[in-house]
Amino acid sequence: MNDKISLKPRALMYPAPAVIASAYDENDKANACTLAFATMCSHFPPCIMIAINSTAKRKTLNDILERKEFVVGFPCINQVDETDYLGIISGYDEDKLDKISWTTTCGDKVHAPIINELKVSVECKVINIIEVGSHIQISGEIVNIIADKSVLNEEGKISLELLEPIVYDDVLYDYFKVGSKIADAFNTGLKYVEKK
Amino acid sequence: MNDKISLKPRALMYPAPAVIASAYDENDKANACTLAFATMCSHFPPCIMIAINSTAKRKTLNDILERKEFVVGFPCINQVDETDYLGIISGYDEDKLDKISWTTTCGDKVHAPIINELKVSVECKVINIIEVGSHIQISGEIVNIIADKSVLNEEGKISLELLEPIVYDDVLYDYFKVGSKIADAFNTGLKYVEKK
Numbered sequence: 092m093n094d095k096i097s098l099k100p101r102a103l104m105y106p107a108p109a110v111i112a113s114a115y116d117e118n119d120k121a122n123a124c125t126l127a128f129a130t131m132c133s134h135f136p137p138c139i140m141i142a143i144n145s146t147a148k149r150k151t152l153n154d155i156l157e158r159k160e161f162v163v164g165f166p167c168i169n170q171v172d173e174t175d176y177l178g179i180i181s182g183y184d185e186d187k188l189d190k191i192s193w194t195t196t197c198g199d200k201v202h203a204p205i206i207n208e209l210k211v212s213v214e215c216k217v218i219n220i221i222e223v224g225s226h227i228q229i230s231g232e233i234v235n236i237i238a239d240k241s242v243l244n245e246e247g248k249i250s251l252e253l254l255e256p257i258v259y260d261d262v263l264y265d266y267f268k269v270g271s272k273i274a275d276a277f278n279t280g281l282k283y284v285e286k287k
Numbered sequence: 288m289n290d291k292i293s294l295k296p297r298a299l300m301y302p303a304p305a306v307i308a309s310a311y312d313e314n315d316k317a318n319a320c321t322l323a324f325a326t327m328c329s330h331f332p333p334c335i336m337i338a339i340n341s342t343a344k345r346k347t348l349n350d351i352l353e354r355k356e357f358v359v360g361f362p363c364i365n366q367v368d369e370t371d372y373l374g375i376i377s378g379y380d381e382d383k384l385d386k387i388s389w390t391t392t393c394g395d396k397v398h399a400p401i402i403n404e405l406k407v408s409v410e411c412k413v414i415n416i417i418e419v420g421s422h423i424q425i426s427g428e429i430v431n432i433i434a435d436k437s438v439l440n441e442e443g444k445i446s447l448e449l450l451e452p453i454v455y456d457d458v459l460y461d462y463f464k465v466g467s468k469i470a471d472a473f474n475t476g477l478k479y480v481e482k483k
Contacts, residue, residue: 098443100332130325130338137420167424221417226329226334228290248458254301260472262444265471269465276456276460284376
């Protein structure tokens with residue numbers, strides 16, 4: 092049935108996201124960086140966890156650790172160039188947001204910058220910080236969600252299809268769009284529940 | 288430029304994955320559950336972080352905490368029914384893997400079950416456990432990757448396009464396929480580096 096082999100260990104996730112974390116530095120200058128190490132991590136309270144390389148030059152990481160508040164925004168496929176750029180260059184070397192002509196507004200519930208050009212952003216307060224391997228894991232409680240009305244469905248909920256988020260492949264270093272819907276969750280598997 | 292509103296805080300990630308964690312219980316019976324709270328979390332050593340609801344009935348969580356070894360597998364779109372089922376029912380109530388006729392083999396490097404039907408699995412040793420909100424965050428060092436040759440490209444690397452992983456939308460409770468490639472990472476953003 093199978094024809095399997097062992098591969099050299101490396102970090103792996105399918106699919107992985109490309110998201111943008113942003114925070115203010117000590118002078119209230121907004122910095123941002125692109126991350127693929129990010130996930131929801133709690134329902135109550137609602138939380139997100141981002142992991143950032145502590146061995147690399149990461150200004151946004153430093154800002155988040157200092158300020159304890161940050162924003163995570165979800166770029167869409169027509170922002171893939173800007174998203175990629177924000178993951179290549181360090182904020183210590185260039186004024187990245189200025190370079191791509193992106194603008195920010197301070198969050199409603201946290202003192203951290205929301206990138207105006209991103210259609211959905213979550214405002215987070217740091218509730219846990221740990222170091223695991225080469226990365227610092229930062230868990231943030233989501234205290235507010237800011238969404239552009241253009242990505243909301245008729246019920247006022249965020250539509251993934253309207254948002255058009257970016258899938259990142261960390262093995263072949265590619266970006267993908269999300270494709271078509273294949274099934275309803277908590278539904279398509281019920282056939283096995285009923286099966287005797 | 289923007290027409291934005293605040294939404295009630297909730298966990299949010301675009302895109303989120305649907306992955307399957309598996310572990311042995313105290314009798315070496317294999318259990319598995321589907322998770323959307325999962326991410327790469329360290330490059331050196333290579334690690335993955337999964338967060339599982341500790342307030343719900345989760346046999347696989349208990350098994351991972353007991354055995355300190357687990358496997359994460361990446362289902363493909365034609366396994367969406369089985370994947371959904373493994374997230375609906377608790378292993379305390381049904382022999383889930385038996386119900387969907389999936390089989391397991393013990394890992395090469397860890398004492399945890401690899402689901403034979405999944406084309407890519409990572410074998411993990413627990414290196415950190417913390418509680419954040421309603422969930423337990425478990426970081427595992429990836430000590431081996433098992434991949435079906437059918438999902439490897441000509442260079443022997445895993446191809447996302449051949450694997451066909453599942454995107455999960457936790458807001459509208461839908462599953463999606465990954466669509467077409469849109470850009471090369473660490474490349475398409477270089478136009479901004481060169482821009483003066």
